[in-house]
Amino acid sequence: xxxxxxxxxxxxxxxxxxxxxxxxxxxxxxxxxxxxxxxxxxxxxxxxxxxxxxxxxxxxxxxxxxxxxxxxxxxxxxxxxxxxxxxxxxxxxxxxxxxxxxxxxxxxxxxxxxxxxxxxxxxxxxxxxxxxxxxxxxxxxxxxxxxxxxxxxxxxxxxxxxxxxxxxxxxxxxxxxxxxxxxxxxxxxxxxxxxxxxxxxxxxxxxxxxxxxxxxxxxxxxxxxxxxxxxxxxxxxxxxxxxxxxxxxxxxxxxxxxxxxxxxxxxxxxxxxxxxxxxxxxxxxxxxxxxxxxxxxxxxxxxxxxxxxxxxxxxxxxxxxx
Numbered sequence: 001x002x003x004x005x006x007x008x009x010x011x012x013x014x015x016x017x018x019x020x021x022x023x024x025x026x027x028x029x030x031x032x033x034x035x036x037x038x039x040x041x042x043x044x045x046x047x048x049x050x051x052x053x054x055x056x057x058x059x060x061x062x063x064x065x066x067x068x069x070x071x072x073x074x075x076x077x078x079x080x081x082x083x084x085x086x087x088x089x090x091x092x093x094x095x096x097x098x099x100x101x102x103x104x105x106x107x108x109x110x111x112x113x114x115x116x117x118x119x120x121x122x123x124x125x126x127x128x129x130x131x132x133x134x135x136x137x138x139x140x141x142x143x144x145x146x147x148x149x150x151x152x153x154x155x156x157x158x159x160x161x162x163x164x165x166x167x168x169x170x171x172x173x174x175x176x177x178x179x180x181x182x183x184x185x186x187x188x189x190x191x192x193x194x195x196x197x198x199x200x201x202x203x204x205x206x207x208x209x210x211x212x213x214x215x216x217x218x219x220x221x222x223x224x225x226x227x228x229x230x231x232x233x234x235x236x237x238x239x240x241x242x243x244x245x246x247x248x249x250x251x252x253x254x255x256x257x258x259x260x261x262x263x264x265x266x267x268x269x270x271x272x273x274x275x276x277x278x279x280x281x282x283x284x285x286x287x288x289x290x291x292x293x294x295x296x297x298x299x300x301x302x303x304x305x306x307x308x309x310x311x312x313x314x315x316x317x318x319x320x321x322x
Contacts, residue, residue: 030044048067225237239266
């Protein structure tokens with residue numbers, strides 16, 4: 001049974017979510033179309049451009065992403081707390097760029113139309129409209145619709161591009177966020193598309209590596225290190241990339257970590273069971289559906305929603321130390 005979005009996503013509180021959307025019939029509409037033989041990977045650039053554009057307008061932090069041949073993953077954090085800090089003037093500016101009055105195919109406009117901005121300022125519902133700036137559903141709808149219309153226009157056809165509703169998993173703790181982020185970054189490794197994660201162009205891993213080599217902060221991806229409160233993990237960008245690379249090597253060799261001495265200090269702090277630390281990245285996400293986290297957090301979340309049971313309890317007990 002389909003779960004209502006309001007049960008999956010609380011738009012009024014900060015949360016981290018793993019989002020997945022697939023092309024219709026899981027066709028390779030973002031890669032090498034095996035039916036027509038057309039190479040369509042240039043469309044992945046469209047997706048990345050839209051993520052960048054939306055990150056500049058909406059209060060949505062993009063933590064990780066990977067655009068594959070027939071699907072895309074994003075790890076995002078909504079920021080309703082920052083929306084509340086916006087002045088009416090800035091909120092109207094952002095809303096006018098988000099809803100410019102015409103269909104955007106490549107990206108949102110860089111500058112808001114003054115007339116549309118004034119229309120938002122004069123609206124008695126501006127307070128409610130501001131909430132859209134941190135809405136994950138609006139975030140997904142904007143770029144999915146744009147990619148769909150642009151692809152149809154290029155091919156001179158109509159019809160669906162995406163399979164349906166995007167799948168959403170709420171990440172309840174740091175281990176869930178870490179595992180989901182690395183899972184997304186290493187998706188091309190798992191699919192056998194590349195041998196090194198930095199070679200996968202349309203991923204947050206490759207984006208971060210390119211800017212780290214320039215000793216510059218990435219302009220629109222959220223920083224990994226949470227030392228200043230803007231990041232999402234208690235680990236430096238370099239440590240994260242090194243750890244992901246280590247896991248990619250183990251995956252390529254088909255090795256599974258079973259020795260507790262191999263556990264990096266950061267992973268130890270997450271409370272992960274010693275024998276599962278490396279496997280967790282490649283198995284963790286598949287074991288959970290709507291929510292991922294420790295047994296205690298899953299039980300607490302279920303209780304808050306008035307549920308007596310929630311999916312993922314068995315998996316959580318397997319991955320976390322008891």
